[in-house]
Every structure is written in C-alpha cells, then in structure tokens.
Amino acid sequence: MLEDGLHAVPAGHTASVVTHLEMLEEAPQRPDAELALTLRRVERPDPDWYLNLFRKVGAPWLWFGRLVLGREELVAILQDDKVHVHVVADATGAEVGLLELDFRQEAACELAYFGLAPGAVGGGAGRWMMNRAIRLAWGQGISRFHVHTCTLDHPAALDFYCRSGFVPYAREIEIAPDPRLSGLIDMDAAPHVPLIRD
Numbered sequence: 001m002l003e004d005g006l007h008a009v010p011a012g013h014t015a016s017v018v019t020h021l022e023m024l025e026e027a028p029q030r031p032d033a034e035l036a037l038t039l040r041r042v043e044r045p046d047p048d049w050y051l052n053l054f055r056k057v058g059a060p061w062l063w064f065g066r067l068v069l070g071r072e073e074l075v076a077i078l079q080d081d082k083v084h085v086h087v088v089a090d091a092t093g094a095e096v097g098l099l100e101l102d103f104r105q106e107a108a109c110e111l112a113y114f115g116l117a118p119g120a121v122g123g124g125a126g127r128w129m130m131n132r133a134i135r136l137a138w139g140q141g142i143s144r145f146h147v148h149t150c151t152l153d154h155p156a157a158l159d160f161y162c163r164s165g166f167v168p169y170a171r172e173i174e175i176a177p178d179p180r181l182s183g184l185i186d187m188d189a190a191p192h193v194p195l196i197r198d
C-alpha cells in the first residue's frame, strides 16, 4: 500500500489518477441532439485503419493503450468477436468518433475506448454516442457495464460518465512512459501535459 504524501514520478513518465466507474443496471437515455452522424460497427477492423482512428481521437489525450501492443496482440484483440469496434462518421463521411465495447468478460462489458476527434468535441456528439453505447452494451444481456478514465483525458470526461449513470468505485495512480518520448505519439501532442525528459 502506498504511503500518504507526494511520490516522485521518474522523468520521461506521465502520472495520472485513474477513476473506475460501473453501471449495474441500464441507465436511462438522456436527451440527445438530432445530429447528422452515423454509427457503424467495423467487424475485424484493419489494424492500420484502427490505429489511425485511435490516434486521431486519443493522441491529444496521450492514449497509448493500443499503441504499445505488438502487432499480433493487437490483431488478436481486433479479430475477437467479443470486441466490438464502432466508428462515428459525420455528414461528410469523416470519421470522428471511436466507440469500443469489450465483451470478453462473462456478463460484462467494458467501455474500452470512447472518444471524439478534437473538432467534434462539445457539440452533442458525445451524448449521442453514449446513448447508443448504453443500448448496445445492455442489448447483449450483460449485468455490468464499466469504464475507467484518467486525469490525462478530457477534463469533462469524468463528470460526463457520472451523468451517464456510471458510479465511481475505485481510484488508482498510473505511471507510464510518456508515449511522445517513446515515439508512439507526435511530440507536439497534448501541450497541456508538459514533457519532462530524462
């Protein structure tokens, strides 16, 4: 168990507080705007297409979870019938959102990745996508829907999940190599998180 107080983070690493949340029965839908968006499941997605979307949505928030996997490990996840990758496209066909539901655990669903590309944030698309995520997850007969978010994510994300019906139940600290310094993400990403080099 970690002692109270401040803990040094090695240079070249990021640190974040992770909050785990769960929903134990299907939350009611919240009002969403009528938006010219489409949501489409992509079965067995091409890894390069997937990584491109993952970076588009996640790089501004230093998402590294899928970027650190070896190719075989990533392909195994993407080809698993229990991992449902959905893409949100706008009226021009531009791909602006990623919704990834992971049903690999019996009777549960993890909202593994949920986010919008920077230009699509804050215009109602998040709520539109969450209403659909809740329906899709609970439509598979689960008894638990869970997610985690961290302090490197969009600052509105935690509150957004709480309003969506997820209840926080645990908190962790995560220290990880800064994905910009390991070459996984462009150096100019996430300027709100200053680089601290070795």
Ligand SMILES: CC(C)(COP(=O)(O)OP(=O)(O)OC[C@H]1O[C@@H](n2cnc3c(N)ncnc32)[C@H](O)[C@@H]1OP(=O)(O)O)[C@@H](O)C(=O)NCCC(=O)NCCS
Residues within 6 Å of the ligand: 030, 031, 032, 033, 057, 061, 113, 114, 115, 116, 117, 120, 121, 122, 123, 124, 125, 126, 127, 128, 148, 149, 150, 153, 154, 156, 157, 160, 163
């Ligand atoms: C988290 C995230 C998906 C939230 O999406 P968002 O686009 O910021 O949120 P929205 O604008 O859809 O919703 C915010 C609220 O404003 C309302 N709203 C915003 N624009 C609206 C509009 N034009 N018309 C009607 N309502 C609108 C929504 O209905 C919603 O209300 P509610 O939460 O009270 O139900 C988004 O910030 C994001 O992708 N962030 C980057 C990635 C990330 O951090 N992901 C989460 C971490 S895992």
